[in-house]
Amino acid sequence: MIAAFLIRWKSLTPDQQSAYRWGLIVAVIGGVLLLLPGRESWHAAGPRNIGHTKTACLDCHAPAPGNFVGQAFNNLMHATGVSDSASHFIYAPAGNEQCLACHTNPDDRHPVAKFMEPEFTKAREAMGVQSCVSCHQEHLGIRVSVTPRVCQHCHEDTALDDDPVDVPHTTLISEQRWGTCLGCHDFHGNHERTVPKLMSEALTEAQIQQYLDGGLSPYGHRRLTVIQTMRLQQKE
Ligand code: HEC
Ligand code: HEC
Ligand code: HEC
Ligand code: HEC
Ligand code: HEC
Incomplete structure (x- = not known):
């Protein structure tokens, strides 16, 4: 490979050789600049979740194993097909452990740990419901990245005795109106609110989507x- 490269190199005109040298130097300087401390946002995958503009990178990312030269080399080998797996570059990915360190909620109506149970196998495979980041991808600059229709993976059989809603849940579900659920219910049950009983009082799908995209909450406190x-965690 090196011999082939040298033959090719010698066949270039001095001008071409010089252009390649400069290209290489610029690339190296660019790479080094990118890795200097304080330049983290240059290689962030994108703007953080709406609530996280003041959350430090290291609150969520442990440094990835190995040094960046090794990581870069392995990723190059991966890109060229020599190695099967890419390294995490600079940061290891964040997961439930990091999220829960700041967001524990003992009254969560949908705690992620519950979704490890066998009855949720299909929902896990379809949507990864056991991980916060399946629904809250971090670097999109929004609040919630999952489709509101995610409810369909677990609530197909939901039916209420004496359903108080003017269009009963069984009807909403048989008509596949999954886009309506978040119009009356929040997901984690973390808002103080009275659940409406009339479809005319439900949030519209556009109102729901603007909230998921990072707009003000229509659900109240x-x-x-x-x-x-x-504070809760300190007391324990
Ligand atoms: C609140 C947690 C959180 C914060 C804060 C955060 N990240 Fe992330 N980051 C994630 C998660 C989760 C992923 C996995 C992909 C996703 O869900 O968006 C990720 C993915 C990445 C990736 C891709 C990693 C890979 O191996 O594929 C990079 C690079 C990255 N983050 C850099 C940063 C930088 C730089 C900052 C600070 C400016 C930062 N992140 C702040 C949670 C966070
Ligand atoms: C170092 C603490 C910290 C970590 C770690 C953290 N967050 Fe946050 N998060 C915050 C703060 C602070 C806010 C904004 C204020 C608030 O929501 O109380 C926030 C806001 C949010 C919001 C928006 C809330 C809203 O309605 O405004 C979501 C969604 C969220 N975080 C999800 C996550 C997920 C998912 C993870 C794991 C990838 C995570 N957070 C990790 C501190 C953290
Ligand atoms: C199956 C999808 C899903 C999973 C998994 C999920 N969320 Fe959410 N999350 C949502 C939806 C939908 C909303 C918007 C409705 C609401 O506010 O409850 C939301 C809202 C939030 C909010 C803002 C409202 C509030 O309750 O303060 C925070 C913070 C949050 N999620 C954190 C987390 C954390 C942390 C995890 C993991 C422990 C997690 N979420 C797991 C779907 C999910
Ligand atoms: C991974 C499975 C799963 C997903 C996805 C899911 N749920 Fe649930 N949900 C449950 C389980 C389990 C319960 C508790 C048992 C029950 O009542 O069915 C529950 C309970 C509820 C309750 C009743 C809570 C209470 O305290 O009475 C509401 C309301 C609810 N879910 C709404 C939603 C909405 C809206 C969505 C979509 C945004 C959704 N769920 C998505 C599994 C899920
Ligand atoms: C017009 C408002 C409205 C819509 C739309 C709506 N619900 Fe409800 N839901 C209610 C009310 C009211 C209750 C009963 C009071 C309560 O539990 O908060 C309820 C109760 C529930 C319960 C608790 C059941 C139990 O046995 O206690 C679940 C689960 C639920 N809804 C899921 C859903 C799902 C999934 C959808 C989407 C198909 C949906 N809801 C759409 C208003 C609504």
Whole structure:
């Protein structure tokens, strides 16, 4: 490979050789600049979740194993097909452990740990419901990344005795109107609110989507914020 490269190199005109040298130097300087401390945002995957503009990278990312030269080399080998797996570059990915360190909620109506149970195998395979980041991808600059229709993976059989809603749940479900659920219910049950009984009082799908995308909450006050969570954890 090196011999082939040298033959090719010698066949280039001095001008071409010089252009390649400069290209290489610029690439190396660019790479080094990118890795200097304080330049983290340059290689962030994208803007953070709406609530996380002040959350430090290291609150969620442990440094990835190995040094960056090794990581870069392995990723190059991966890109060229020599190695099967890419390394995590600079940061290891974050998961439930990091999220829950700041967002524990003992009253969560949908705690992720519950979804490890066998009855949720299909929902796990379809949507990864056992992981916060399946529904809250971090670097999109939004609040919630999952489709509101995610409810369909677990609530197909939901039916209420004496359903108080003007269009009963069984009808909503048989008509596959999964986009309506978040119009009356929040997901984690963390908001102080009266659940409407009339479809005309439900949030529209556009109102739901603007909230998921990072707009103001139409659900009212939250019971627990991160600061309260931290106090709760200190008491334990
Ligand atoms: C609140 C937690 C959180 C914060 C804060 C955060 N990240 Fe992330 N980051 C994640 C998660 C989760 C992923 C996995 C992909 C996803 O869900 O978006 C990720 C993915 C990445 C990736 C891709 C990693 C890979 O191996 O594929 C990079 C690079 C990255 N983050 C850099 C940063 C930088 C730089 C900052 C600070 C400016 C930062 N992140 C802040 C949670 C976070
Ligand atoms: C170092 C603490 C910290 C970590 C770790 C953290 N968050 Fe946050 N998060 C915050 C703070 C602070 C806010 C904004 C204030 C608040 O929500 O109480 C926030 C806000 C949010 C919001 C928006 C809340 C809203 O309605 O405004 C979501 C969604 C969220 N975090 C999910 C996650 C997920 C998912 C993870 C794991 C990838 C995570 N957080 C990790 C501190 C953290
Ligand atoms: C199956 C999808 C799903 C999973 C898994 C999930 N969320 Fe959410 N999350 C949502 C939806 C939908 C909303 C918007 C409705 C609401 O506010 O409850 C939301 C809202 C939030 C909010 C803002 C409202 C509030 O309750 O303060 C925070 C913070 C949050 N999620 C954190 C987390 C954390 C931390 C995890 C993991 C422990 C997690 N979520 C797992 C779907 C999910
Ligand atoms: C991974 C499975 C899963 C997903 C996805 C899911 N749920 Fe649930 N949900 C459950 C389980 C389990 C319960 C508790 C047992 C029950 O009542 O069915 C529950 C309970 C509820 C309750 C009743 C809570 C209470 O305290 O009475 C509401 C309301 C609810 N879910 C709404 C939703 C909405 C809205 C969505 C979609 C945004 C959704 N769920 C998505 C599994 C899920
Ligand atoms: C028009 C408002 C409205 C819509 C739309 C709506 N619900 Fe409800 N839901 C209610 C009310 C009211 C209750 C009963 C009071 C309560 O539990 O909060 C309820 C109760 C529930 C319960 C608790 C059941 C139990 O046995 O206690 C679940 C689970 C639920 N809804 C899921 C869903 C799902 C999934 C969807 C989407 C197909 C949906 N809801 C759409 C208003 C609504």
